[in-house]
């Protein structure tokens with residue numbers, strides 16, 4: 070099967086004011102695969118992830134150079150349609166952040182903004198999204214209850230369902246399980262592997278077992294650089310770089 074790159078990153082650099090946070094980062098995101106970004110705190114994982122749907126745009130003094138393309142189109146082109154980009158590339162954060170409204174309204178919020186008004190169509194989206202987020206069975210009887218009444222793991226799955234409701238192609242996840250207990254974590258991990266069939270996932274994680282278990286490709290970052298990017302089994306079994314080897318074997322610092 071041909072493997073397509075959804076996102077291409079080449080010699081990408083980023084500055085927060087005077088401080089450079091990314092140095093010549095190169096990597097790519099393959100379609101229908103899970104790509105993990107690992108590395109010590111402060112190495113630039115979240116920064117790189119946020120660049121993929123221009124979530125850094127709102128940060129004062131943030132400047133980029135180099136190439137970041139989505140299906141060959143420059144994400145940072147001055148004429149790029151950022152709203153359209155974010156519709157295709159959704160994001161899940163570390164702390165579940167459902168809107169303070171009902172479960173149903175969380176899911177229909179995006180589709181309504183994008184012009185879907187028919188009741189039946191919205192109900193179908195609610196069911197499809199919650200099923201894809203493996204939450205339907207748990208909440209189908211309480212769709213009008215506040216999403217905030219759910220457990221942390223359920224709230225994170227509401228956020229995933231909300232992201233899926235507008236049929237994105239890529240889902241960026243920034244440590245989506247770090248605020249969750251082990252059972253909720255393994256549910257999200259299973260879910261990520263389920264999503265891979267229909268979506269492309271990029272996940273930042275501090276948990277190396279998680280990266281090794283669920284991802285197809287892994288990038289190891291250190292001090293703003295992409296030290297090594299390769300297939301996950303290569304990174305974890307036969308890394309090329311000594312720094313990668315030291316990090317994954319826990320002999321770091």
Ligand SMILES: Nc1ncnc2c1ncn2[C@@H]1O[C@H](COP(=O)(O)OP(=O)(O)OP(=O)(O)O)[C@@H](O)[C@H]1O
Nearest residue numbers: 085090108109110111112113114115116117128275
């Ligand atoms: N909004 C910001 N303004 C200025 N500097 C920032 C900002 N966000 C991040 N940084 C800096 O950029 C560098 C990379 O941060 P980033 O959050 O991307 O790291 P990370 O790998 O995600 O770390 P962690 O694992 O702790 O989440 C750090 O030195 C951080 O202090």
Ligand SMILES: [Mg+2]
Nearest residue numbers: 114115116273
């Ligand atoms: Mg981070």
